[in-house]
Amino acid sequence: MPLRSIALPLALMLSVAPALAQVASPTPAPAVPTEPRETIEGTLSQDRTVIAVPAFATPAVTTVAGLRTDNLGRQIADVIAADLERSGLYAPLGPGSVRAISMAEVRAPRFADWQARNAENVVHGFVQTNSTGGFVVGCYLYDTQLGSELVRQGFEIQPGDWRRAAHKCADAIYSRLSGESPFFDSRVAYIAESGPKGNRIKRLAIMDSDGGNHRFITNGQALALSPRFSPDYKKIVYVSYLNDRVRVFIYDVNGGTQKLVTESRNATFAPRWSPDGRQILFSMAVGGNTDIYRISTEGGTPVRLTNAPGIDVGGSFSPDGKKIVFESDRSGSQQIYTMNVDGSDQRRISFGGGRYATPEWSPRGDLIAFTKMGGGEFRIGVMTPGGSGERLLTNSWQDEAPTWSPNGRVIQFFRTTSGREGKSTIWQVDLTGVNLRRLPTPQDGSDPSWGPILP
Amino acid sequence: MTIRKTTAMIAAITMLTVGACSKKAPETLPPAPEGTDTGTGTGTDPNAVVPGSQQDFIANVASDRIFFGFDQYNVDAEDMATLQSQAQWLQRNPAVRVTIEGHADERGTRDYNIALGERRANAAKNYLASLGIDPSRMNVISYGKERPAELGSNEEAWAKNRRAVTVVIGR
Secondary structure, three states: OOEEEEOOOOOOOOOOOOOOOOOOOOOOOOOOOOOOOOOOOEEOOOOOEEEEOOOOEOOOOOEEOOEEHHHHHHHHHHHHHHHHHHOOOEEEEOOOOOOOOOOHHHOOOOHHHHHHOOOOEEEEEEEEEOOOOOEEEEEEEEEOOOOEEEEEEEEEEOHHHHHHHHHHHHHHHHHHHHOOOOOOOEEEEEEEEEOOHHHOEEEEEEEEOOOOOOEEOOOOOOOEEEEEEOOOOOEEEEEEOHHHOOEEEEEEOOOOOEEEOOOOOOEEEEEEEOOOOOEEEEEEEEOOEEEEEEEEOOEEEEEEOOOOOOOEEEEEEOOOOOEEEEEEOOOOOOEEEEEEOOOOOOEEOOOOOOEEEEEEEOOOOOOEEEEEEEOOEEEEEEEOOOOOOOEEOOOOOOEEEEEEOOOOOEEEEEEEOOOOOOOEEEEEEEOOOOOEEEOOOOOEEEEEEEEEEOO | OOOOHHHHHHHHHHHHHHOOOOOOOOOOOOOOOOOOOOOOOOOOOOOOOOOOOHHHHHHHOOOOEEEOOOOOOOOOHHHHHHHHHHHHHHHHOOOOEEEEEEEOOOOOOHHHHHHHHHHHHHHHHHHHHHOOOOHHHEEEEEEEOOOOOOOOOOHHHHHHHOEEEEEEEEO
16 A cells, blocks of 8 residues: 555654665755646635645655655645645645744644734644655644644655645545545546547546546547546546447556446446446447446346436446436436336436436435536536435536535536537536636546545 | 338428428538548549449438437438438448437537437438338447537537438448
8 A cells, every 4th residue: 555644653753764864965955846826717715714834844855766855845735735725615825825844843833923824723744754765744733723733644655645645634634624524535537638629539537636646548549438436446437439339448547458348239338336346337228218227347237227218327326335316308308316226216306497417426425416407507516315405506508517525525527618619627616616616637628537535 | 219101201202392401411521430431432533433432422312411409309301301312322322331420419418418319320220221221231329419510509500410420331
């Protein structure tokens, strides 16, 4: 496992054993690379808690795999500040806007300084090299008024995983302050888009929940659509137009190979994992009639779950794996239905007027997210699994395809603009609907699919 | 869906009378699917139309495509006339196989639009089959909203994107 939580001693060891110390750079420190400051598109709530996040300290400037502990200390603080800001609940003062701290301050913050910056909380931490060619990152959260320690966590990381330590620290802070489950240390599969509207190049791609560690997976020669990470992140199920057919493939992330979910002459699409990763839902069109099927990831005969003459498509398992929410136009227009996992007890739950599509069950089980179409707009909304309490979270020409954060408090989706130059980009909104942000991606993006907290 | 012969007969007459109608083919063709033979001739006369090619098909049918209403997939009288002209050409070129591409406009969700495009392509295929074209000569593929022919975001463009296009793929 690339990232390990460790217990931090109450008193920090401020010295680094000589054997562990790599050759410190004798030259002056180069300019510290900072996180790219994207132009912020979106809205944020006004009453956010101010949290100071100065650069993490280091007991000695050492270098591993080209990463200097002092630079890393600043980069980690940058990632933490960006995570906290994106959550919509906090107004972080990142390392670019507050002074650096000494190693001694990590366990003995100068609370008055941070109070003077109107920070209710302050994050402190350190970075040092360890004996296994990696780093130890310490993460602390304090209440500046009470002068009390709220979080103390340590992580051992390999150099390539430093961002995960930052996300873990941000998750610990977010969970402690909000009482919610963590969600930053997670990944997203999506479709990277480029090229003209009439002939878009669509590539399967993956990234961290904040857009970091971006990686293209397919080369764009075949259209790729609607990816979903397996619960263990080892596989991605998606639709490829390889050889001019519409088929569902399971891609092995580490092996770089892929296999068909099922052999069929018919178009198969809209794949989804079961919560235990052992089953896949997919839709199959036979003679123009689309129904939903379930199949084991090991193969075998698909089980047909719907048999209405209309279009039954998509689907999303409840977190306990017992129910499925899906869309159907059997009533004459797209609406949302639930059924048992064996296909029994199919019942419509959307009655708010307009068309409803792309239902996704929250990992908490309490809500269904959907796309609602009507009045010239496509909007993201939520309702209970019984169909009550509908709330619309976004308001745009075309917002589509919600996907839940691991803690069920934030939703990513894609937003398409109209016209000949219309583009799709990935956005996220929290359940208040107030905190709305665009996610930075190297190209345009669509079909985001948010995975669980990383194992 | 079922198509009655009488409707087809009426449509055949309609074809003769309406001629160039409001749903004529757009000037531009959609990009050919990767790896397909577009039927470009290799004869000595570069302008010669190779019999049985896509070029030959386009030149001798009312249109290579039919259009649908919003969220609809029924084949109306005008569509029937177009498909009848395609059927006649296919009967004259019995070795030719075609792919029927189903498409949707951008104002639908992705997965649903794939299903809708499948419905439309199959509606065209079923009608051609009812006219005597062997179904084994016809593949269908849905592109959903992925390959619009018209790029605008207005009713006129969407009407042209809700389509089923017959593409010659060779013999």
